[in-house]
Amino acid sequence: MKAFKFLFLFFCCFYLISLCEVEASHKVYSEFQSLEAAQVKQVHRTGFHFQPPKHWINDPNGPMYFNGVYHLFYQYNPKGAVWGNIVWAHSVSKDMINWEALDPAIYPSKPFDINGCWSGSATVLPGNKPIILYTGIDPHNYQVQNYALPKNISDPYLREWVKPDNNPIVFPDAGVNATAFRDPTTAWWGKDGHWRIIIGGRRRNRGMAHLYRSRDFVNWVKAKHPLHSQAKTGMWECPDFFPVSKSSNNGLDTSAHGVDTKHVLKVSLDVTRFEYYTLGTYYPRIDRYVPDNTSADGWDGLRYDYGNFYASKTFYDPAKGRRILWGWANESDSTHDDTQKGWSGVQAIPRKIWLDPNGKQLLQWPVEEIEALRGNKVQVTNTKLKKGDSLEIKGITAAQADVEVTFSFPNLDKAEKFDPSWVKAQDLCAQKGSKVQGGVGPFGLLTLASEKLEEFTPVFFRIFKATDKHVVLLCSDASRFVFFFTKPP
DSSP states (O other), X not given: OOOEEEEEEEEEEOSOOOXXXXXXXXXXXXXXXXXXXSOOOOTTOOSSSBOOSSEEEEEEEEEEEXXXXXXXXXXXXXXXSSSOSOEEEEEEESSSSSEEEEEEEEOSOSGGGTTOEEEEEEEEETTTEEEEEEEEEOTTOOEEEEEEXXXXXXXXXXXXXXXXXXXXXXXXXXXXXXXXXXXXXXXXXXXXXXEEEEEEEEETTEEEEEEEEESSSSSOEEOSSOSEEEXXXXXXXXXXXXXXXXXXXXXXXXXXXXXXEEEEEEEEETTTTEEEEEEEEEETTTTEEEEOSSSOSSTTXXXXXXXXXXXXXXXXXXXXXXXXXXXXXXXXXOHHHHHHHTEEOEXXXXXXXXXXXXXXXXXXXXXXXXXXXXXXXXXXXXXXXXXXXXXXXXXXOSSEXXXXXXXXXXXXXXXXXXXTTOOOHHXXXXXXXXXXXXXXXXXXXXXXXXXXXXXXXXXXXXXXXXXXXEEEEEEETTTTBOOOOOOOO
């Protein structure tokens, strides 16, 4: 008999992040946004995810690797645990696991950003020169694009950044909605000698990826047409555009292009607070991106993560030849609870991402460095479970654990037939649930379980038989969301 095995890596970090929708844009709580945390409650803080010592965080900004150091910038409120007073906080690390918090890199100080320093990206220019592009809010509350440079390039941590007086360098022209024009991407270089960026926008209810070109990275010219747009999707925040290899799980520099590449366009939807991405072809001669027809180009499209995951940003890591994905996970705690505990939000665990060999979706796996956080090991092997059985794993705390599970089966003969009309994994999870018995499944883990299993959150698998392969569905019954993790070769 052939044993069928499924490996599942699960991070049980039980500080409970919400998985429901929130209203578009950030609410302003003037009475709380400058309320300094009197104390920081540690009980629900995570040991795996990135978070600063206290207060509110949101979008990851400008992640990059420079001279042996990983840099992560992020939207941060230095004065309170709710959104407001936003600056670009800055932390550095040698391994993306152990971080040192530095002083904010960018904060409102000039006319071109006096009303806000919003999200953006970092690009390392030829000659090993890093530069930041970010959105500033000017005195008219227009969204303009600015740049910042390291004050001392020899400082290994790039602690201080300066904003030249020739900012802003990109203005919203007459054809651009000046209040929906933000979050410039990492730049890519073309063979014609021009740098290119895209900036998220909205024209009525059409999401826009405005395209700009420059030879010197300071003087930018808007292209006649956007790189891509899509009707009925609303504002495109935090766009990301990058190449992936068709033949390798290695990452590619953002400027890479050729017959062995596909491109990814990711946008964060301000209306739904979810993200979607498409895979497609980039035509540099006409500067157009055309998505493949293998997934929806809109609200029903592919997602990196079916949980609470937003404003994500990737970067190319030249040290290990991989593309790394960061994303912000918000919470469902009330504003009052956030102020009481002294913090809000985390960055999701950084993940390596690459193209599935089928060319139809991206695959992802937590960065290998995360294994350094593993502590006491508890191992259970060769345990046979029958239908309805459960096994309690003892010797670990319930607060948070890193779990690897391998399930083996002598055969999959009883697997249910896969219906090709099932295109939304999260809907199928809701339909089948954790209590509806199938041919092979549901099976998996019971997390957040009480002693006598009066309460628990199941994370479970189901296996279906398609025409020429098996399809594995991974669900969480409580939250109705799905992760797709595939172990790298």
